[in-house]
Amino acid sequence: MKLQLHVWGPAFGLPSIDAQCLATIAYCSTALPKDSWELVASSDPSVSPTGELPALQNRSVWVSRFRNIVDYLRKYSNKELDLDRDVDESDRADSIAFSSFIESRGQALIDLSLYVSSQNYYQNTSPAYGSLLQWPNQWILPPKLHSAAKTRTAHLGLSSLDLQAMEDQRQREHSAAVAAGHIPRNFIQRPRQTVSGLLGRTAQSNHFRIDALTSEFFEPLEAMLGEKDFLLASNEPAPSSLDCVALGYLSLALIPDLTNTWLHDAFRTKAPRLSAYTERRRRRCFGDVPVEVEQAFSSGLTSPSALPWRAPGRISITAVGSTLLATLADSTPFLSEIRQNNRLKKEAQSADSEFSSLERRAVSTYADSRKKDMYVSIATVAGAIVALVAYTIHSGLIVVSQDGEEAEEENVEEEIPNGDFQMGATDFLGQVKAFS
Secondary structure (H helix, E strand, O other): OOEEEEOOOOEOOEOOOOHHHHHHHHHHHHHOOHHHEEEEOOOOHHHOOOOOOOEEEEOOEEEEOHHHHHHHHHHHOOOOOOOOOOOOHHHHHHHHHHHHHHHHHHHHHHHHHHHHOHHHHHHHHHHHHHHHOOOOHHHHHHHHHHHHHHHHOHHHOOHHHOHHHHHHHHHHHHHHHHHHHOOOHHHOOOOOOOHHHHHHHHHHHHHHHHHHHHHHHHHHHHHHHOOOOOOOOOOOOOOOHHHHHHHHHHHHHHOOOOOOOHHHHHHHHHOHHHHHHHHHHHHHHHOOOOOOHHHHOOOOOOOOOOOOEEOOOOOOHHHHHHHHHHHHHHHOHHHHHHHHHHHHHHHHHOOOOOOOHHHHHHHHHHHHHHHHHHHHHHHHHHHHHHHHHHHHHHHOOOOOOOOHHHHHHHHHHOOOOHHHHOOOHHHHHHHHHHHO
C-alpha cells in the first residue's frame, strides 16, 4: 500500500488552502518518489484519528502535522527521506528557529488576509471552501475556521479588517450613547455607513500596523535568503525542510488572487528576491500549471508535473450523522465544555504531542480538574431545580393530582348551586370591611 497524504483540498491555484498542508505536500514531492505516495484531498479532519490535517496514513498508522510527518518519514526510511540529513548543527538550529518564526508570524498574516478581512473571506475564501467540502461540512467548517482565525489574531489589534465586527461595535457604542443620554432612539439620526466609507477608515487605521507586521515577517527571510537558491547555506544546492515550511506559508501570501491584495503587495514590495524564490519553488514542487479543484477529485492524471492525486471517497451516512451530532454537542453549553476538556487531555496524551512529560501531566491534570468542576456545576444546577420544584409543591403553588377521576369527583361535590353564589353589593362590602 502506498503512503497516503490527506490534506485540505486545492484553492487559489495551489494544491491546498492550508499552509501546513502545502508545506507537507512540498516535502513529500521533494523527498518521496512519485510512485510511492498518493495525495488525497479529503478536506475533512475527521478522516484522521487525530482529527487534524495534514495526516499521513501508512496502513494502520496515522501521523498528523508537518513536523511529526517529517520525523516519521525520517525514521520510516532510515534517514533516506530526510531532507535535513546534510545540514550541519548551526544551520539545524537556524532551521528550527526560522520554522517556528514562519509558522507563528506567517499564520497570523494568512489569517488576517484570508479570514479576518471581510472582503477576502466572503468573496474568495468562503467560496473556495464551498467548492471543496461536501454537505454538511460546507456549512459547518468555514464559520468555525473563520472564528478560530479571528481568535488567533485578536491580540494584533486588527479586528477592524472585519467589517461586520466594525459595524457591530459601532452599533454597541451607539446604543450605549443612547442609554447614557436617556434619549429615545427615534430622535437620534445615525449616519448611514457605506462599505466604501468603512473600507476607507479601515485602510487608514490599519496601514501602519500592517506595514510593521509585514516588514517584521518578510525582511528577515529576505536577508536570510540573500543571493542563494535555498534558505540554508549548508544544504546547498538542495532544499531542506525549512524551504518546505517557507513555501507552505509564503505561497498563500503571494499566489492567491484576492479582492484585497495588501499582503500580496507588501510581499512583492518588501521582499522581491523572496517572492521570486517562492514562485520558483512553487513550480518545482506543485507543477508549472495552477492546480484546479477538479484535479483533486479525479485520478489517473498524465501530466508529468502533476501531483499524485487520488480521488477521495464519498462521505458516508455515518460520517454525516457523526458530524451533525458533534456540531450539536459543540453548540450545547455543558457538552461543549466536556468535549473541549476531552480533546485537551487527548492532545496532551497523544504520542504526536509536542509537550514534555511534565507538561503532559500538567495539562491532563488541568483537563481533569475542569471536567470535575463542570460535573459539580451540573449537579448544582440539577439540585437547585429539584429544590425549586419541591418548594413550589410544598407551598401549594403546584397541585399534583394522583387520580384524575377522584379530583374530578371532588370538584363536582364542591360545586354549589348558582343561587348560593348570589350576594348583594352591600353584603359584599360589609364582609370586606369586617375582614380588614
